[in-house]
Amino acid sequence: xxxxxxxxxxxxxxxxxxxxxxxxxxxxxxxxxxxxxxxxxxxxxxxxxxxxxxxxxxxxxxxxxxxxxxxxxxxxxxxxxxxxxxxxxxxxxxxxxxxxxxxxxxxxxxxxxxxxxxxxxxxxxxxxxxxxxxxxxxxxxxxxxxxxxxxxxxxxxxxxxxxxxxxxxxxxxxxxxxxxxxxxxxxxxxxxxxxxxxxxxxxxxxxxxxxxxxxxxxxxxxxxxxxxxxxxxxxxxxxxxxxxxxxxxxxxxxxxxxxxxxxxxxxxxxxxxxxxxxxxxxxxxxxxxxxxxxxxxxxxxxxxxxxxxxxxxxxxxxxxxxxxxxxxxxx
Amino acid sequence: xxxxxxxxxxxxxxxxxxxxxxxxxxxxxxxxxxxxxxxxxxxxxxxxxxxxxxxxxxxxxxxxxxxxxxxxxxxxxxxxxxxxxxxxxxxxxxxxxxxxxxxxxxxxxxxxxxxxxxxxxxxxxxxxxxxxxxxxxxxxxxxxxxxxxxxxxxxxxxxxxxxxxxxxxx
Numbered sequence: 001x002x003x004x005x006x007x008x009x010x011x012x013x014x015x016x017x018x019x020x021x022x023x024x025x026x027x028x029x030x031x032x033x034x035x036x037x038x039x040x041x042x043x044x045x046x047x048x049x050x051x052x053x054x055x056x057x058x059x060x061x062x063x064x065x066x067x068x069x070x071x072x073x074x075x076x077x078x079x080x081x082x083x084x085x086x087x088x089x090x091x092x093x094x095x096x097x098x099x100x101x102x103x104x105x106x107x108x109x110x111x112x113x114x115x116x117x118x119x120x121x122x123x124x125x126x127x128x129x130x131x132x133x134x135x136x137x138x139x140x141x142x143x144x145x146x147x148x149x150x151x152x153x154x155x156x157x158x159x160x161x162x163x164x165x166x167x168x169x170x171x172x173x174x175x176x177x178x179x180x181x182x183x184x185x186x187x188x189x190x191x192x193x194x195x196x197x198x199x200x201x202x203x204x205x206x207x208x209x210x211x212x213x214x215x216x217x218x219x220x221x222x223x224x225x226x227x228x229x230x231x232x233x234x235x236x237x238x239x240x241x242x243x244x245x246x247x248x249x250x251x252x253x254x255x256x257x258x259x260x261x262x263x264x265x266x267x268x269x270x271x272x273x274x275x276x277x278x279x280x281x282x283x284x285x286x287x288x289x290x291x292x293x294x295x296x297x298x299x300x301x302x303x304x305x306x307x308x309x310x311x312x313x314x315x316x317x318x319x320x321x322x323x324x325x326x327x328x329x330x331x
Numbered sequence: 332x333x334x335x336x337x338x339x340x341x342x343x344x345x346x347x348x349x350x351x352x353x354x355x356x357x358x359x360x361x362x363x364x365x366x367x368x369x370x371x372x373x374x375x376x377x378x379x380x381x382x383x384x385x386x387x388x389x390x391x392x393x394x395x396x397x398x399x400x401x402x403x404x405x406x407x408x409x410x411x412x413x414x415x416x417x418x419x420x421x422x423x424x425x426x427x428x429x430x431x432x433x434x435x436x437x438x439x440x441x442x443x444x445x446x447x448x449x450x451x452x453x454x455x456x457x458x459x460x461x462x463x464x465x466x467x468x469x470x471x472x473x474x475x476x477x478x479x480x481x482x483x484x485x486x487x488x489x490x491x492x493x494x495x496x497x498x499x500x501x
Binding site: 251255302312 | 350399400448449450451453454
């Protein structure tokens, strides 16, 4: 009884692993569907063959040899069975190989012309997504949060600023390496609106495990609304506290690495902060965006994500609160 | 045997990689005085070497920051352009760590901006150590590789700016 319950719980836990926002077994786009279908085809076919082989092995061990086996007729019969099974094995392997190649080819070329092109740039240890289809003076840069319209293929140009990374969104696409000095291409398409989690899939240093991003797939009109909002620069500070926070940012170390469009901060070493408070997470999917988490991150990011490139920025409590008040306006 | 063990332990310093430099590194007031005269009894001399002088990680971080903070904009990869070269033996404001520290933090006339409050203290020291390594002032086993000719490309620790600056837009 106890064992049956343990098995039931184990199976339930295993099944729970199939769902979720980061699972190749919960496909939400054509590529992931092709991969999942291929996975199940292999799993079921190989499972059936495994059971049959084990059954045949047990039968062969249990069976007593008969005198007829030694006759010429018996030997010929045995030869025919072995030849038949060899042909069958070859046929199954060919079928599996062909279905794998067909699925692989489907992953390479988009199902239609790309609706938009997005640059995906890997950094130690965060992601940068640049939308190419906007004019040069209002480019959209969305670190660690990739927004895409559903139902259309999106072309992705993948690059790296430092070491090799790999782009992987299990619910949508397989892995695509980001190689320094080389632009690789892939495409992505989501058919079901939702939020999916992506992850770097090539070990890239200390914080490889905390190099995640979100893919927000939404209907075309909502996507356009988002894009329109992203095109805007940062608003002017409207209260004295926000103004002070703005000044702390512009006169401190922050400007050495970050961009806030509409201000004099224009470095692209770290993530673009123009809409930082509008994103769901900070630090590449490490923490949800809240005032408290931002405060902790600014004060001592090395205790949250050791080895990351952001230096600790000690400042007075008033300055920090003012800075947070300013950052909260960047939606 | 004992010597080999001691050498191995000493070697650990070379690769030491502290993540939380502050507050220790920032607590030190490193602004060198302009005069050898002190009020009252002489203060003990401040450390005049970078804490990263013999540290391979700190030197390689300096190399990365040298590009990241756009020192290359004026000094190129050490060969000099708008700004003076850093890999030769000519120093306008001195070659010692404290001189280079001051050049970065205070700035210098005719172009060198002050990075006071812009670059955290420990990163300034990483830059100081890297700048010293360019002219061979740091020990060779800890320094990042340095070619004798002027390198035409950026250091391998950071690839050139890509993305919007180079791929362009439709």
